[in-house]
Amino acid sequence: MKKLLYVLAFLFTATTSMAQLNTQRLLDIGRNALYFEDYVVAIQYFNQVIKAKPYLTDPYLYRAFAKLNLEDYRGSISDCDKALEINPFLPKVYYCRGYAYRQIGTLEASTDDFKASLKLEPDNINTTNLLIENLIRQKLLDEALSQCDSFLIKYPRYTETYLLRSQIYLEKGDTIKASSDLDAAISINTDNDLAHAFRAMLRYEQKKYKESIEDMNDAIRINSFRSDYFGNRAIIRMQTKDLRGAMNDFDAAIEIDNKNVSVYFNRGILRSQVGDDNYAIDDFTKCIALDPSNYTAYLQRAYLRNTTGDLKGSISDFTKVIERYPDFVVAYYGRSEVKKKMRDQLGAERDYYTALNIENEIKSGKRKQKTGKEAEELPTAESRAIVQQLNKKQNDRYKSDIRGQVQYKDIDIEPLSNFVIGIPSSDLEIQRKTLFNKQLDDYNKRQGRKVQFCIKEKEVDSAMLEEYFKAIDNANNILSKDSLNESALMERAYCLSKVQDYVSALKDFDRVLPYHPNNVLAYFNRGNARLKAIKENNFENNVPLSEYTMAVSDFMMAAKIDPTFIYALYNAGYVYMQEKSFQKAIECYNNAINIYPEFAEAYYNRGLIYLFQGDKAKGRADLSKAGELGIHGAYNVIRRYAY
Structure with a gap:
């Protein structure tokens, strides 16, 4: 009897050990797939581990990271929630969930998670910088500045924090301190392309075009694969009247990234300035195809179509702008001129007096002028080159480091067919x-x-x-x-x-x-x-x-x-x-x-x-x-x- 019990105990132990071995093996294979960026494959392995042992936190965490890289942010948050239900003391889970919240614009929850992660892992550089970026976006500038100062006391040679602090100073309007931080970042690491690019744009705003081009040259020398660097240097060259150099830079930018909306727009502006109207129209058309909500491109194309004799196309573009911005007088005046050419005198007068009436109502206070974000979106009659702000989406640099994302593959959005x-x-x-x-x-x-x-x-x-x-x-x-x-x-x-x-x-x-x-x-x-x-x-x-x-x-x-x-x-x-x-x-x-x-x-x-x-x-x-x-x-x- 004892012998039988011993055999049964041995068999049970062996079976349990085998199950543990198999589960660990699946987890390891999934982690390897995650490392090699085979995210969908990795998820399949983590699914199997979760089925076998739903009480483990690791498979939920790893699956959350895989979903994060696939931009399934809600799915990632859900997996993090499950991991934290099992164990609420995991800094990486808070980090992952904070990043997912950040990507969907839920900044308050994201900030809370980054803070929770830092309580458990106070010296994590990535989490600290993401927290600072969140605080900047939330306009909590004093808290963000305090975080930068504290971090730089511990790590005085960490250049990214200098870049972040420079952005805070710019938000506060202190260009001297912002410039000083950018200088410090470059003195610590002369090969930091982002620091050179930031300083180039600061010098551009200060109208120091020669120094701005020098910095952008350095940024491109260090990293020649960023479309926005070439696009921004083109903008600076336009200010120095180096139009041929600007055109070459726009062409180079598009060769690197043929879906860069701002570059198409700005090249269209340059082409219209040199009288190359048809090619300018092509650029604005590409811009609109990539970003149908770019009403400034519609406006520019409307003027050019009027110039080239495509009056119906011009009317269509002006109308598109008016439908979105019914108080935008410039579009009414523009459409009025085109209608005159088409001998639609009644329509031309209607648009002209509509614009005049809107202007009078704004002056008299009967109609409120657009303010804030809505006003920023409005195109203007004098719209010219729009500089790509490197600091408006700093999180792009984190995204660009993630390769093999299947969500970027071109697929048709159609239902899966019948079995x-x-x-x-x-x-x-x-x-x-x-x-x-x-x-x-x-x-x-x-x-x-x-x-x-x-x-x-x-x-x-x-x-x-x-x-x-x-x-x-x-x-x-x-x-x-x-x-x-x-x-x-x-x-x-x-x-x-x-x-x-x-x-x-x-x-x-x-x-x-x-x-x-x-x-x-x-x-x-x-x-x-x-x-x-x-x-x-x-x-x-x-x-x-x-x-x-x-x-x-x-x-x-x-x-x-x-x-x-x-x-x-x-x-x-x-x-x-x-x-x-x-x-x-x-x-x-x-x-x-x-x-x-x-x-x-x-x-x-x-x-x-x-x-x-x-x-x-x-x-x-x-x-x-x-x-x-x-x-x-x-x-x-x-x-x-x-x-």
Whole structure:
């Protein structure tokens, strides 16, 4: 008996040790993936650890960092909350959550978290600097200055803190002390490109253009890969009338970053000044394409279109500005001039007197003039080169150090497609498991196949095509003797679908179902064949509702026969999305998720619907979950549309 107890105890200990070993191994692999910036892969490993041991803090923390790098800030905050519920004394968790709050603009909560982190880890340089940056953005300048002073007593040669303190002095209007701090930063580290760039812009504001260019030259010599450095040097050169040099710098800036809105805008200004109006219009058009809310670009383009004779285009641009800023008299006067050219005398007079009336009301006090942030947004008639302020978004330098962010990959914002039965594509970055289905398992055993439920199938090659035609011939032989053989009809219908003969496939499914009304796969495959037929018939933008209705009916019938058949529910939801019956689609996805709470594709599509309906909070939550479960494209959508 003692021997038996000893053996059982040994087995239990060995099993426990193995589980610990496996969990630690998964955690280590996840950390390695995190280190190599494979964030989506890392999340999958941390998910497994959390499933096995939900009481550990590390997997929540690491997953929070992965989500942070993917810009899923709400998801990161949620994971940090869970880690702190388990252990409230983790400085890195407060740091991570503080950074996430900072990125979504919740500065007060971010500042509180950075302070909590520093209580536990007082000498953390990154946390201290982020706290100071937050305080500057919150206009708590005295507290920010106190933090800088205290930190520089401990670390008198840390240049970034001098840069931060210089920004505080600039906010306070003390350019002498700001300049002194920038000088100190450069004397400590002459290769600090940011310090040279900051000092260049300070000297630019002081109209010390020669010294400003010298500093910007040094910044570019140290770091020649920053588009904004070239853009800012171009601005300075414009002030010294070195227009050729300015144009070369703008071109270099765009070569480094062809999505730099400010550079396109400023190059457009320069081109308009030298009379290169058509190319200037091109630059403003690119600027607007990248930033549709840049009304100053609309205004500049309106004037240039008027000059080049594109009067309708000019009217359109002036109107765009007026719609956004209905009190902006300059746009009314500009549009009035264009209408005169178009011989629309009535319209020209209407705009002219509207502008005059607005001016008189402002002078008399009947109409309030725009102030504060709204006034800053207004374009002005004398709009010229806008210098990129290096200090307005200092956190960009932290962002730029994070590589491999899948949320920056260009993807189409479309729902994930319907599930089909087939061979999954091997190029899927994350292979997600599919749930067991007895009928599919029986079909695979009967036909010697290994097909699965998948969204993206392997492309049919010549060998597969030959195999399908051979299977069709075999099924034909069987059906010539037994025309209602269920197995042969199912096999032939499946293969006919794969060779894109959807009409014949549908006929076979139609023959199966009257005699085998509980054949779940027949309904499922027939629904998919209908969807394929819709695409083949090129309905696309004008699909008869009856086509979609029959497909939905098949999927819902499959789900009725097998209430756990999540792929049928998902497909019904997908078809409802195509019909724009969003509430019905949500119900289908809800049911599928209730059955299988890790159904990534359902979360993704439901998240898109919520975003379309304007419910960003629910959309973010669903897309975050989809990303967590392996759909990397979700992070791109979160970044672009969910905040």
